[in-house]
Amino acid sequence: MSRLAHLFSAVVALAFALSGADAQDAALQNVTSLYGTWSSGSQNVTTGLDFFNPITQEFKLPATAGISYSFTEDGFFEEAKYQYTSNAVTNRCFKASLIWQHGNYTLHPNGSLTLFPFPADGYIQVLDPCAAQTSAIYHYSEFELIPTWYNFQDNHPGFMAPGVSAYALQLHQFDGQKMPMLYLRNRPPNMLPTKPLFQQLLNDAGA
Numbered sequence: 001m002s003r004l005a006h007l008f009s010a011v012v013a014l015a016f017a018l019s020g021a022d023a024q025d026a027a028l029q030n031v032t033s034l035y036g037t038w039s040s041g042s043q044n045v046t047t048g049l050d051f052f053n054p055i056t057q058e059f060k061l062p063a064t065a066g067i068s069y070s071f072t073e074d075g076f077f078e079e080a081k082y083q084y085t086s087n088a089v090t091n092r093c094f095k096a097s098l099i100w101q102h103g104n105y106t107l108h109p110n111g112s113l114t115l116f117p118f119p120a121d122g123y124i125q126v127l128d129p130c131a132a133q134t135s136a137i138y139h140y141s142e143f144e145l146i147p148t149w150y151n152f153q154d155n156h157p158g159f160m161a162p163g164v165s166a167y168a169l170q171l172h173q174f175d176g177q178k179m180p181m182l183y184l185r186n187r188p189p190n191m192l193p194t195k196p197l198f199q200q201l202l203n204d205a206g207a
Helices: 003-028
Strands: 036-040 066-071 076-085 097-109 112-116 124-127 135-139 144-146 147-152 168-171 182-186
Touching: 066 182, 076 112
Parallel strands: none
Antiparallel strands: 036 066, 036 182, 066 076, 076 097, 097 112, 097 124, 112 144, 124 135, 147 168, 168 182
């Protein structure tokens, strides 16, 4: 078994250990499915062509930072992230990254989620106005483990008018830390095609 396979097996085993009955209890309390596009905060970050164009390999810079996940009912996901770090000394010297990837997801019996991106399709753009290279874009592919998650009806979402409710989704990172709260933005989900868009080129060592 390869080192990567060993690592994956260990990660999945950890997911089952961390989740267990707690994840199953949370799933029983869910009020809706994962199906749809979910976005954090003001929902300026969303999956689909409004965030990333795979043909031109260009990102559209959202008005605010945030994250977004989309899920189909037949096992596909898409992810968009815009992360921003300010500089207290020099405002113009902020650092930011934009990440887009998509692929397959698996919902395990214990309630955990594993996300397997298509390796050749994902991209990350790094912005650093004060660096020698102010902008750079690279291929990106990162497996994700979501050990626990749950959703509920939020009757007082901060970004909506008073009296308006919304479905909320709380995902947890592999170490149990909460991700930013997500709210249902679109159903059906706003996604790019769910099939691999590019072929992965293997070097001689990996072929």
